Amino acid sequence: ETGVTQTPRHLVMGMTNKKSLKCEQHLGHNAMYWYKQSAKKPLELMFVYNFKEQTENNSVPSRFSPECPNSSHLFLHLHTLQPEDSALYLCASSLRSTSGQETQYFGPGTRLLVL
């Protein structure tokens, strides 16, 4: 049990669908992250939120739209995705510091398949 939950765990969607991924952390953290893990590729950082403000957008296409209504919840809204967007989407949270000693806690991920 990591304290970071993600729903749904699995999602199949068509290219014209709109869906949302949800992440919730129960650790009292103030930073949240979205990562993408495609088959046979390293994890890629997508977005970073600190105190509900987006501080990093790693050149992610606009068909991925993040939302952070408070420091405990993070969403990733998906629309008009492509088959190459099929991947494991991981959420993480941390207690923000600039010490280099920050630890990130990951959720189990949402496995997305775009048909």
Next chain:
Amino acid sequence: DAKTTQPNSMESNEEEPVHLPCNHSTISGTDYIHWYRQLPSQGPEYVIHGLTSNVNNRMASLAIAEDRKSSTLILHRATLRDAAVYYCILIPYNTDKLIFGTGTRLQVFP
């Protein structure tokens, strides 16, 4: 960002020690060395981190070379549950970004 180099895969037998190497020859003086691992079908989990001195915790030990250009994650007695991909990551003191490489896939045999 400073890069790390790890072997693609390693093997171990259960209950034997495992030494997972990481080279980071371009490390800067303020980069912390972090290790995470990713078990099958799970998100990554933190294992250990250090700056200059060797570190121990309940999961593993981290041995850092004197010149800090390499480090070794030590699992003292491997179990089947330790089979995972292990990532060595450098984090500068003024950032929170984890830049993942391809890591080392550890197989543990009974």
